[in-house]
Amino acid sequence: xxxxxxxxxxxxxxxxxxxxxxxxxxxxxxxxxxxxxxxxxxxxxxxxxxxxxxxxxxxxx
Amino acid sequence: xxxxxxxxxxxxxxxxxxxxxxxxxxxxxxxxxxxxxxxxxxxxxxxxxxxxxxxxxxxxxxxxxxxxxxxxxxxxxxxxxxxxxxxxxxxxxxxxxxxxxxxxxxxxxxxxxxxxxxxxxxxxxxxxxxxxxxxxxxxxxxxxxxxxxxxxxxxxxxxxxxxxxxxxxxxxxxxxxxxxxxxxxxxxxxxxxxxxxxxxxxxxxxxxxxxxxxxxxxxxxxxxxxxxxxxxxxxxxxxxxxxxxxxxxxxxxxxxxxxxxxxxxxxxxxxxxxxxxxxxxxxxxxxxxxxxxxxxxxxxxxxxxxxxxxxxxxxxxxxxxxxxxxxxxxxxxxxxxxxxxxxxxxxxxxxxxxxxxxxxxxxxxxxxxxxxxxxxxxxxxxxxxxxxxxxxxxxxxxxxxxxxxxxxxxxxxxxxxxxxxxxxxxxxxxxxxxxxxxxxxxxxxxxxxxxxxxxxxxxxxxxxxxxxxxxxxxxxxxxxxxxxxxxxxxxxxxxxxxxxxxxxxxxxxxxxxxxxxxxxxxxxxxxxxxxxxxxxxxxxxxxxxxxxxxxxxxxxxxxxxxxxxxxxxxxxxxxxxxxxxxxxxxxxxxxxxxxxxxxxxxxxxxxxxxxxxxxxxxxxxxxxxxxxxxxxxxxxxxxxxxxxxxxxxxxxxxxxxxxxxxxxxxxxxxxxxxxxxxxxxx
Numbered sequence: 001x002x003x004x005x006x007x008x009x010x011x012x013x014x015x016x017x018x019x020x021x022x023x024x025x026x027x028x029x030x031x032x033x034x035x036x037x038x039x040x041x042x043x044x045x046x047x048x049x050x051x052x053x054x055x056x057x058x059x060x061x
Numbered sequence: 062x063x064x065x066x067x068x069x070x071x072x073x074x075x076x077x078x079x080x081x082x083x084x085x086x087x088x089x090x091x092x093x094x095x096x097x098x099x100x101x102x103x104x105x106x107x108x109x110x111x112x113x114x115x116x117x118x119x120x121x122x123x124x125x126x127x128x129x130x131x132x133x134x135x136x137x138x139x140x141x142x143x144x145x146x147x148x149x150x151x152x153x154x155x156x157x158x159x160x161x162x163x164x165x166x167x168x169x170x171x172x173x174x175x176x177x178x179x180x181x182x183x184x185x186x187x188x189x190x191x192x193x194x195x196x197x198x199x200x201x202x203x204x205x206x207x208x209x210x211x212x213x214x215x216x217x218x219x220x221x222x223x224x225x226x227x228x229x230x231x232x233x234x235x236x237x238x239x240x241x242x243x244x245x246x247x248x249x250x251x252x253x254x255x256x257x258x259x260x261x262x263x264x265x266x267x268x269x270x271x272x273x274x275x276x277x278x279x280x281x282x283x284x285x286x287x288x289x290x291x292x293x294x295x296x297x298x299x300x301x302x303x304x305x306x307x308x309x310x311x312x313x314x315x316x317x318x319x320x321x322x323x324x325x326x327x328x329x330x331x332x333x334x335x336x337x338x339x340x341x342x343x344x345x346x347x348x349x350x351x352x353x354x355x356x357x358x359x360x361x362x363x364x365x366x367x368x369x370x371x372x373x374x375x376x377x378x379x380x381x382x383x384x385x386x387x388x389x390x391x392x393x394x395x396x397x398x399x400x401x402x403x404x405x406x407x408x409x410x411x412x413x414x415x416x417x418x419x420x421x422x423x424x425x426x427x428x429x430x431x432x433x434x435x436x437x438x439x440x441x442x443x444x445x446x447x448x449x450x451x452x453x454x455x456x457x458x459x460x461x462x463x464x465x466x467x468x469x470x471x472x473x474x475x476x477x478x479x480x481x482x483x484x485x486x487x488x489x490x491x492x493x494x495x496x497x498x499x500x501x502x503x504x505x506x507x508x509x510x511x512x513x514x515x516x517x518x519x520x521x522x523x524x525x526x527x528x529x530x531x532x533x534x535x536x537x538x539x540x541x542x543x544x545x546x547x548x549x550x551x552x553x554x555x556x557x558x559x560x561x562x563x564x565x566x567x568x569x570x571x572x573x574x575x576x577x578x579x580x581x582x583x584x585x586x587x588x589x590x591x592x593x594x595x596x597x598x599x600x601x602x603x604x605x606x607x608x609x610x611x612x613x614x615x616x617x618x619x620x621x622x623x624x625x626x627x628x629x630x631x632x633x634x635x636x637x638x639x640x641x642x643x644x645x646x647x648x649x650x651x652x653x654x655x656x657x658x659x660x661x662x663x664x665x666x667x668x669x670x671x672x673x674x675x676x677x678x679x680x681x682x683x684x685x686x687x688x689x690x691x692x693x694x695x696x697x698x699x700x701x702x703x704x705x706x707x708x709x710x711x712x713x714x715x716x717x718x719x720x721x722x723x724x725x726x727x728x729x730x731x732x733x734x735x736x737x738x739x740x741x742x743x
Contacts, residue, residue, distance in 0.1 A: 017153035020146065022281040022344055033140045043278030047336045050141065058411050059343070059547040060404045061163035061237050061397075061613070 026050070073113065080106025087180060087372075094367045097443045100180055101361065104439045108432045111188035116196065116428040123628060123636045124200050126420045131736040133206045134416055143207070145738065146416040148425060155413045156430040157347050159195075159405050160354070162505075162540045163398025164438035166244055169504035169511075170606060171395040172445040172453065173383040175373040178392045179442050186393075186400025187435035190643035194617055195405045196427035197624045197640060202410040203417050204730045210410045210620055214708070216729045217626045221711050225704040226619050227555070230407065232701060233612040234552045235583070237404070238327070239590030240605040241541045246319045246595060247503035247602070248538060253312035254299040254494050254531050256319070259538045260312070261295035262342070263326070269341035284341065285348040292345065292539075296531050303494055320595045323545070324588040330546030331553055331580040339546050346543040353536045357440050360515045370446035370453065375477065382458035383502070384603045385665035390654040394610030399438025401643065403616025405431065418738065444511030445504075451481025452489060452498075456507045459600030460500045470499050494527035502600040505541075509533035552583045593690045596683065603665070607658055608694055614651045615705045618644060622712040629716045630726040648709065655702045659695050668695035 019025040030046045031038055083103035086095060120126045137143040146154075171179040202208055208216075211230070215223025249255045268291070269284045277283060302308045314322070330338050379387035384395065398404070409427060417423055445453060454474045455463075463470040467483035474481050490498045493513060498506065513529035521529070554570060556579045561568020567575045594601025621644035628637050661667035664674040672691040675684050718724030 013147065013149045016147055017150050018282060020150040021153055021157050021347055022285060023340075024279060024281050025150075026141070027279040027281075029140050029144070038278050040275060040278055043274060046279070047274075047334075058158060058404075058408050058551060059161055059544050060159045060402065060408055061161045061241065061544060061609075 073110070076106050076109055080110060084184075088177060091372060094369055096365055097361055097368055097447065098365045100176070100368075100439055100443055103180070104184060104436060107184045107188055108436065111192065112428060112432060115188060116192065116424050119193065119196065119428075119639055120421070120424045123631075123633050123639060124197065124423075126200070126424065127733075128419050128421045129735055130420055131734045131738075132203050132417050132420060133414065133731070134418055135736060135738060136731075136734055137206065137415075142412070143415045145418045148418065148422040151413060151416045151418075151422065151426050152430055154416065155408065155426050156433050157351070158408045158412070159398075159402075159430060160350065160434045160437055161398065161544050162241060162244065162537055163402065163404075164434055165441045165508055165537065165540075166241075166504040167396040167606075167610075168399055168438045168441040169445040169508045170383055170457070170602070171392050172370055172442060173374065173381040173457065174377050174388055174392055176368055176370050176442055176446040177372040178377070178388055179396055180439065182393055182396055183399050183435055183438045183442065186396070187431060187438075190617075190646065191399075191401035191405070191435065192428040192431040193639060193643060194401060194403075194620050194624065195409050195431045196423060197628075198406045198620055199409040199414055199417075199427035200420065200423045201624065201627055202414040203420060203423060206731050207414040208410065210406050210623065213410065213627075213729075214619060214623050217623055217630070218708065218712050218715055222619070222623065222708050225708045226616075226623075227559075228704060229403075229612070229616050229619060229701065231552060231555060232697065233404065233609075233616055234548050234555075235586045236590060236605065236609045236612050236697070238545055238548045238552075238587035239594065240602075240609045241544055242320070242323050242327070242587065242591045243594040243601050243605060244503040244505050245323060245538050245541050246316050246591070247501060247600070248505040248509070248534055249314070249319055250316040251313055251497070252495055252534075253309040254303040254527075255534045255538070256312045256314055257302040257308075258292075258295045258299040258531055258535045259542070261298070262292060262345070262535070262539055262542070263338070265291045265295065266338055266342040266345060269345065270337040273341065274336060281344050285344045288341065288345045289348055289352075292349070292535065296528060296535055299531055300494060300527065316595045320588075320591050323542075324584055324591065326542070327545055327549050327587070328580055328584045331549040331584065332576055335550075339550065342539075343543050343547065346539045349536055349539055353532075354437055354440075357444070357512060357515070358436075360512075360519045361440060361443055364515055364519045366443070366447045366515055366518070368443065368446040369449050371450065374450070379663075379666070382454060382462045384606060385663065386607065386654075386657060390650045390657070391607065393650045394607055394614055394654045396438065397610050397613040397617075399435050399441070401614070401617050401647070403613050403618070403620055406616065406620035419736070441508060444508050444515065447511050447514055448507065449479075449481065451475065451479040452486070452510070453507055454479055455481050455486050456498050456501050456510065457504070458500065459502050459598075459603070461598040461600065463500070465500075467497070467499055492523065492526050493530035495530075500600070502602045504602075505534065505537045509537065549580065549583050549587070553579045556582060597687070597690075599665070604690075604694065607654065608698065611651055611654050611658065611698060612701055614647055614654075615701050618647045618651060618705050619708050621647065622708050626712050626715050627728060629719050630728045632726065634720065651705070652702065655698050658698050668692070668698070 027046055036042050083099050086099045087103050134143050134145045168179050211223055211226040214226040265288050269288045272284050302312055377388040451474055463473040471481050471483045486498055509530050512533040513526050516529040517523055517526040557568050566572055594605045597604050621640050625637055625640045625644055657666050658668055662670050664671040668691040672688045675688050719726045
């Protein structure tokens with residue numbers, strides 16, 4: 001039972017990592033912050049806002 | 062309590078003994094192949110000990126991490142750049158940013174010395190230098206509101222430090238982008254299967270971009286899975302392309318043609334909107350990267366392959382065909398990522414410090430993520446060393462050294478004591494679906510053959526070796542092209558920032574004349590070095606990889622100068638050796654390597670010696686250009702060394718001033734603010 005709970009917690013963290021790495025979490029935060037629902041326009045606005053900071057995202061060799 | 066202490070002592074004592082025994086086997090066994098598992102055990106024990114004891118020592122004695130101190134993620138939280146984030150999420154984010162093609166390519170190239178030097182450098186370099194740099198720079202940036210290395214260098218060591226860090230980053234980016242582009246060119250030249258697969262990743266990324274924008278806004282994981290399926294189909298389709306003569310001729314390209322296409326791609330990726338090409342490719346690359354690295358680790362553990370490469374080869378004397386130069390210093394600049402990489406200090410002072418919830422988490426994220434990258438480098442050494450040495454040298458030796466004809470190349474390599482036949486190489490090329498594997502310099506094809514070897518023994522057998530080989534090539538090229546487009550864009554922004562001081566509109570990142578001009582400038586710069594590598598008679602890697610290694614390690618020197626300066630100002634001088642020792646080692650390595658590249662009388666090593674040798678020999682149409690390029694590379698090396706020397710001198714002046722009391726030890730930390738976050742498990 002304890003092991004099952006730990007596995008579920010690990011899976012949740014893994015999913016959270018994926019959502020963050022793949023920018024899904026930041027899009028969700030943007031929607032919450034702007035208090036709007038997901039749509040083409042919202043996604044376009046999200047990219048407009050973060051275009052500059054994403055453009056600076058470093059990727060090492 | 063006492064029982065727990067005894068158990069802990071026994072457990073860590075066992076880890077230490079096991080690690081010492083495994084390192085002993087790796088280091089002392091001669092004349093017979095060893096199992097790759099010894100490398101895995103040695104690495105695991107070293108990493109566990111390094112993390113448990115050394116990083117804890119740094120965290121408590123030097124940095125005095127304080128869980129009660131609010132981080133910028135908490136104080137400046139804005140839901141965008143600054144954000145309190147789960148420590149595992151930050152770890153994943155940071156690892157995805159630092160692990161690129163470097164830890165795969167460098168160790169493969171350094172395997173020409175045997176598996177031992179590279180392995181020892183990766184283990185010791187990571188535990189005592191790379192992890193330390195990433196950890197301390199991350200913490201110092203957290204204590205300065207997430208400031209960049211350039212800003213910290215300017216504040217703590219003076220204006221020269223700031224300027225040099227800025228210039229070094231630009232130069233490193235240009236050389237890095239050229240050298241990684243060259244790796245892709247060498248992997249794809251005359252390979253219709255590989256070229257088709259990689260070409261297809263561009264429309265796949267565009268499709269993902271449109272899917273995310275128009276069909277399912279924001280569903281990135283879904284789009285990445287879709288993109289991955291399409292990429293797998295492209296690999297499968299590549300086999301058909303390579304077997305269809307008319308299609309194969311379209312996708313069989315020379316190195317020059319590929320270089321031109323990559324330059325055009327780099328320009329387009331920098332100038333197009335981020336959401337359309339760069340971001341979807343980044344997602345796809347990360348998806349493939351995380352999956353493939355995990356798969357490779359599982360493959361090595363399941364298969365436990367034998368290493369056929371000897372511990373040390375005859376090429377430690379500097380006569381190696383992959384790149385020229387003795388074991389010291391060249392093994393240490395060839396492997397940067399995986400041991401110590403200056404570039405990481407930019408990530409540690411970039412997005413990561415703005416996400417850290419507690420100071421205490423910097424240990425796991427900074428030190429821990431670098432250990433994970435080091436493990437990737439160990440896997441690359443294993444992948445290269447499972448190949449028969451003759452095969453390894455046949456793939457990695459340029460035609461200028463072993464000859465163009467397969468029989469002549471095989472005879473030359475066999476004469477070095479590494480038997481291989483043209484028939485063996487033809488059979489291997491056929492097995493992986495290539496026309497030839499001779500002279501495929503750059504490290505990527507050798508890594509792909511090694512990886513395909515490991516995968517095909519554990520999943521699918523020899524029948525699917527060609528699929529695994531092209532999967533590995535696709536994985537590396539995808540990685541590299543992501544670095545290429547992200548790097549070009551970052552360099553473009555940096556130049557725009559600087560040009561804004563001259564003419565403000567040039568700093569506007571949405572003004573197209575500025576975008577086109579600065580993108581063109583960046584692409585032309587790395588494109589020039591790429592072209593020089595493509596046209597180099599010795600394959601280009603011998604020319605560009607050491608230059609990149611020197612530049613990257615010089616940036617690490619700047620980062621460690623900044624870190625040591627802050628430690629001295631914090632009055633932790635008795636512990637300053639923690640950063641001073643790796644700093645001294647890097648100064649010795651990079652300055653010796655630079656001296657060799659500038660002034661070594663051997664034309665295969667020294668830029669100026671090669672220029673002199675060419676000037677004294679018969680003149681061809683290309684001679685004048687190659688002489689100029691060698692002098693240019695010598696000039697770049699000299700400029701880097703002079704700039705970093707200034708930072709080192711400036712730093713030493715600050716240390717002496719503080720220690721003699723002539724200078725005030727004023728550090729530019731943000732004042733302490735107590736955290737309001739509920740204490741959680743650290």
